Amino acid sequence: MNKDYSILIIDDEQSQREVLNGYLLKKGYKTFTASSGSEGITLTQNEQIDIILSDYKMPDKTGLEILEEVKNINPEICFVLITAYGTIENAVKAMRLGAYDYLTKPIDLDELDLLLEKIIENKNLKSEVNYLKQQLRDKFKIDSFISTSPKMQEVLSVAARASESKATVLITGESGTGKEVLAKSIHYIIPRKEKPFIAVNVPALPETLLESELFGHEKGAFTGADKTRTGRFELANKGTLFLDEIGDIPMNLQVKLLRVLQEHKIERLGSNESINIDVRVIAATHQNLEQKIKDGTFREDLFYRLNVISIHIPPLxxxxxxxxxxxxxxxxxxxxxxxxxxxxxxxxxxxxxxxxxxxxxxxxxxxxxxxxxxxxxxxxxxxxxxxxxxxxxxxxxxxxxxxxxxxxxxxxxxxxxxxxxxxxxxxxxxxxxxxxxxxxxxxxxxxxxxxxxxxxxxxxxxxx
Structure with missing residues (x-):
């Protein structure tokens, strides 16, 4: 909401300050005003300021000088320079020094509204993304999340919110977009970050071995099973099981996987004993599962069990x-x-x-x-x-x-x-x-x- 954001207006022209202040108050913002650069700096030091609208030319300081001091006080403040058409070069220089944007006089209020909405949207996304990255900093390197695009910021925002739940997540996207990177990021948020993250590349395992890999087997369950084996679900207990390229899982195993997601129990091959598990499942695929459902190669009920939270990573x-x-x-x-x-x-x-x-x-x-x-x-x-x-x-x-x-x-x-x-x-x-x-x-x-x-x-x- 607008009232959660405070805006400081710095301008030596009283009429300009009053017009902007009155307009922003009607829009629900908390506002501060300053008639000089020095007064604006003092307010920035003493008040919680989110956004600054500053004139470029004032008697004591230029907008660039104010910007430099503001960034030293709090680099998270969004600084918007107000300038005349004749000083556009200074506005461009200000953006290179860290200003968010600039507005030209006379200010178009519709343009101001659009800019403020964009700033608030970016601040909300940045807050969620920063939380995600802070939680991951000591656990997981997230080089692949270097991004300035709104599309990827939204992806990380959804991931940050999804990480706090036990809901299954389906990550879609082309090869190389970073689906496993995102899955690990979701895992390494509380409360499961200290528990195992177990990854299974479904198409990399032969169909005859995949069932044993997922659910484990008892000694003598099949030829060559000379000892009991713990499956990936058990290894991931209390943690996360990442099923990469879930679209390639055979139909007969889709039934068993669906039962596990519904009942939170598994049975090892060769055993009738149920084992309770607490595993958060994250699946990923580059395939169109809805089309596979139409083709009869993927179960619709399993799709809905996996697709509780859907995250699509856009291609580069x-x-x-x-x-x-x-x-x-x-x-x-x-x-x-x-x-x-x-x-x-x-x-x-x-x-x-x-x-x-x-x-x-x-x-x-x-x-x-x-x-x-x-x-x-x-x-x-x-x-x-x-x-x-x-x-x-x-x-x-x-x-x-x-x-x-x-x-x-x-x-x-x-x-x-x-x-x-x-x-x-x-x-x-x-x-x-x-x-x-x-x-x-x-x-x-x-x-x-x-x-x-x-x-x-x-x-x-x-x-x-």
Whole structure:
């Protein structure tokens, strides 16, 4: 709710302060006002402030000076600069220094509402995601969760909430998106974090062994069973059992798995004795289980038992805003591992990496960057350091109809890609990107907010 968020208005013009203050109070926000930069800094030190709306030009301090001091006091405060059209360059500089966004005078109140809603949405997601990451910090490395995209932030938000329950979770997504990483993250939240996490790759085990692996067997249960074996369900007791690629489980075992989920009991092969278990099941698949149900190869009742909480991890090509921070992370990681100086990335190489569709997703991107770091001869990763499949990738010149998406969804996806490509080519300069796209800078900023597109501080090398 708005009343849970406090906004500080810093402006030396009394009329501007009063207009904004009155409007925000009617919207339900808690507000503070300051007529100078120094007064605003004092309020920031003494009050709980979530968002600051600050004019750029004031007698005692500039907006950039206020921003710098605010970030030293509390880097979690969202700072929005208010500026005239003639000082847009200063606003862009402020964003590079950590400002969330900027507004131009005269302030469009509808634009202000949209911006504040976006800030609050991001703060709510960030709070949940930070909680998830804090719980995992000492237990599990979550490199694959480097992300700025709203889609992945929502994934982590659902995971954080799901972790507190015993409900089964079904994680869907293409290979390489990080389904097992997410499953481990859900497990390593209280109360099961000290208990075992047992993973089973269903298609990796022959059907004749899978039942024994899951439920265990008694000595003499079948030829070669020379001793009693504890199954994965028992090993995971009080903890989590992760069933990877659950879509490949044979029909005869689907019945037994359904019974376990319903009754919380198992029977070892060769035994009639029931064993009580307390296991949280997380399943994952890259397959369309609803289609498998229609085809008669997956039980509908089992699907609903597994799909209590559903989490879909989008492929990397649908969250391209994550590519840049992931590249930056992998360059740092493999530069250290290979005892190389921090490498830069040529603009030409970046352009190719952004356009590539990554059928192997994050796993493929990591492999590409490890290879590039190892093969680079100088301090710059160039196109020649990329695999031939990446260098030879060509995007389709004509749009491809996706029957599973509406016209609006497909048009928005294309618009988002064009905006992202323009920002990349303009090195984050929104004014230049707007000119490339043939729209006003204000319209561009509105669309960036709409699609959750943010600039990045990735260091790009322009080759001469």
């Amino acid at each position: 090509r649908e969250r391209k805003e994550d590519i840049l921070p992931l590249i930056e992370h992998f360059i740092k990681k493999y530069s250290v591992e290979n005892e190389k100086p921090q490498l830069e990335l040529s603009k030409e190489a970046l352009d190719i990496l952004i356009k590539y569709n990554y059928p192997g997703n994050v796993r493929e991107l990591e492999n590409i960057m490890e290879r590039a770091v190892v093969l680079s001869r100088h301090n710059i990763i160039t196109v020649n350091d990329l695999p031939s499949a990446v260098k030879g990738f060509k995007t389709e010149s004509d749009p491809i109809l996706d029957e599973n998406k509406s016209l609006t969804e497909q048009v928005e996806a294309l618009e988002k890609k064009l905006i992202y490509d323009a920002l990349t080519k303009a090195n984050g300069n929104q004014s230049l990107a707007g000119r490339m796209l043939g729209i006003t800078e204000r319209n561009l900023r509105y669309k960036m907010q709409k699609y959750g597109i943010k600039n990045t501080n990735l260091k790009i090398h322009n080759q001469k």
